[in-house]
Amino acid sequence: MNIHEYQAKQLFVEFGIPVPPRRIARSEQEAQDAAKNLKGESWVVKAQVHAGGRGKAGGVQLVNSIEAVGTSALKMLSSRLKTKQTGERGLPIPAVIVEHVTDIARELYLSALVDRNSERVVFMASRAGGMDIEAVAEKTPEKIVTTKIEPAVGVQPYQCREIAFALGLEGNQINAFIKIMRAIYRLMLEKDASQIEINPLVVTDSGELIALDAKINFDDNALYAHNDITEMRDPSQEDEREHLAHLHGLNYITLSGNIGCMVNGAGLAMATMDLVKLKGGKPANFLDVGGGTTPDKVAEAFKLILSDEKVQAVLVNIFGGIVRCNLIAEGIIAAIKEVHVNVPVVVRLEGTNADKGKELLKQSGLKIIAADDLNEAAELVVKATSS
Numbered sequence: 083m084n085i086h087e088y089q090a091k092q093l094f095v096e097f098g099i100p101v102p103p104r105r106i107a108r109s110e111q112e113a114q115d116a117a118k119n120l121k122g123e124s125w126v127v128k129a130q131v132h133a134g135g136r137g138k139a140g141g142v143q144l145v146n147s148i149e150a151v152g153t154s155a156l157k158m159l160s161s162r163l164k165t166k167q168t169g170e171r172g173l174p175i176p177a178v179i180v181e182h183v184t185d186i187a188r189e190l191y192l193s194a195l196v197d198r199n200s201e202r203v204v205f206m207a208s209r210a211g212g213m214d215i216e217a218v219a220e221k222t223p224e225k226i227v228t229t230k231i232e233p234a235v236g237v238q239p240y241q242c243r244e245i246a247f248a249l250g251l252e253g254n255q256i257n258a259f260i261k262i263m264r265a266i267y268r269l270m271l272e273k274d275a276s277q278i279e280i281n282p283l284v285v286t287d288s289g290e291l292i293a294l295d296a297k298i299n300f301d302d303n304a305l306y307a308h309n310d311i312t313e314m315r316d317p318s319q320e321d322e323r324e325h326l327a328h329l330h331g332l333n334y335i336t337l338s339g340n341i342g343c344m345v346n347g348a349g350l351a352m353a354t355m356d357l358v359k360l361k362g363g364k365p366a367n368f369l370d371v372g373g374g375t376t377p378d379k380v381a382e383a384f385k386l387i388l389s390d391e392k393v394q395a396v397l398v399n400i401f402g403g404i405v406r407c408n409l410i411a412e413g414i415i416a417a418i419k420e421v422h423v424n425v426p427v428v429v430r431l432e433g434t435n436a437d438k439g440k441e442l443l444k445q446s447g448l449k450i451i452a453a454d455d456l457n458e459a460a461e462l463v464v465k466a467t468s469s
Contacts, residue, residue: 083300085314086130088179090296093273097265099280100258101293104181106130113155116180117148126181127154131173132319134297135165135214141175144183151180174318184292189282190249191215194266196276196301202230203270205237205263207245211282237267251285258291273311274304323367323386330382332371339364341463342387342396344380346371346405354399357456363464366393380413381420388421395426397463399456402433411439415446426451426466430459 091101105116117125129141136142141163143154155178164172189211197204208226210218218225227248229241242260251259266278279297286292305312317325327334333348341363345351348370355365367390371383387396400410414429430453431439443450451466453459 083302083305083311083315084132084319085298085300085311086132086177086316087128087296088130088177089314090298091293093269093298094265094293094296097269099262099265099269099293100291101296102182102184104179106177107155107180108159108177110152110156110159113178113180114148114152117151120180120182122182124183125151126179126183127151127158128179128181129158129163129175130177130179131163131168131175132316133163133165133167133173135167136163139163139165141165155180176316176318184284184294185287186282186284186294187287187289188250188285190285191218191281192262192266192283193277193279193281194270195278197230200230202233203267205229205231205241205245205266207249209249211284215281231267237264253289255285255289255291262291262293269298273308274301275299276301323389327369327386330379332369332379332383332386334386335368336390337365337367338392339366340392340394340467342366342369342390342393343399344369344371344383344387344396345399346401350399350401354397354456354460357460358397358464361460361464363460363467366390377409377413377416380410381417384414384417384423385421388423388425393425395428395463395466396423397459398427398429399459400429400431400433402431402436402439406435407431407433407439408435408442411442414450415442415448418448418450426463428453428459428463428466430454430456
């Protein structure tokens with residue numbers, strides 16, 4: 083789960099990571115009031131969306147008057163921001179940050195993320211802050227330094243100093259950097275974050291370290307333990323179908339193809355999509371209904387798949403282990419009747435009560451194409467979209 087910059091900075095303040103003075107605004111008047119409260123002669127207005135590259139897309143603007151703050155905020159709040167990460171439709175801007183202008187001497191990059199290969203939290207840092215870190219990694223990987231944290235002992239001072247020296251920090255900046263690294267690690271552990279990124283972490287003209295931007299991603303599987311984080315979710319920044327799937331306990335990701343896929347189990351879902359691609363088709367989605375799914379969940383899954391206008395056929399691939407195939411068949415029949423499906427539906431059932439499930443589908447009187455194995459199912463659904 084992602085959160086907005088202003089929410090991430092709230093957490094930064096809570097854990098002792100320095101950020102610039104700022105105010106959140108959701109209207110022109112609130113933006114102007116924010117600027118007045120912050121005082122000064124110039125301000126930065128920053129669009130709040132779940133995407134990077136805001137500056138290049140006009141989502142970060144430097145203004146020099148109270149009136150300009152309001153005008154800039156109103157323009158952002160009444161539009162959608164389109165960046166390389168949002169797609170063509172862009173994302174709505176529900177709020178803006180009005181922030182003090184920070185004097186910048188240097189821009190650095192600092193992040194911490196879960197590295198599944200090493201089963202460790204890894205810190206990454208670079209002197210090339212303010213840039214796309216992916217481009218830095220590709221073109222000048224030598225500019226990136228990393229260190230892995232041993233969970234039994236946590237962040238060690240020597241690791242912080244090594245990165246601080248690599249970033250060219252000195253004097254009191256090193257102690258400040260140690261506090262920031264330790265705070266990031268503590269935030270990761272206490273809130274079950276999967277990634278925390280500061281880009282840029284700036285060195286001011288007076289030598290202070292300030293997190294000018296803030297990005298935090300959280301592990302969805304741990305949200306049940308963090309109601310305070312769950313409350314920060316902004317559905318307006320998510321694909322509508324993906325949000326609805328979340329509400330029904332389904333794992334759904336929108337893709338660009340025309341074959342809807344409904345599968346139980348993430349691994350089986352990936353294998354199903356791979357086979358569809360191998361047969362010349364294009365999956366319209368990833369959808370895992372889970373190992374212990376119910377007829378009601380199957381019905382909701384069907385509704386989600388068919389709400390995508392691109393879908394020209396549906397492939398249902400269920401392996402009955404925990405869940406019984408006859409229950410899945412009941413859900414498929416109920417969903418097709420309720421949603422009035424007018425595209426071909428190919429079903430492959432295997433496992434517990436598979437024969438009963440197939441018999442229910444056969445007796446339903448619905449136009450359902452039965453397949454004996456996954457290979458045949460993939461061929462049939464691709465053929466259905468090309469006929």
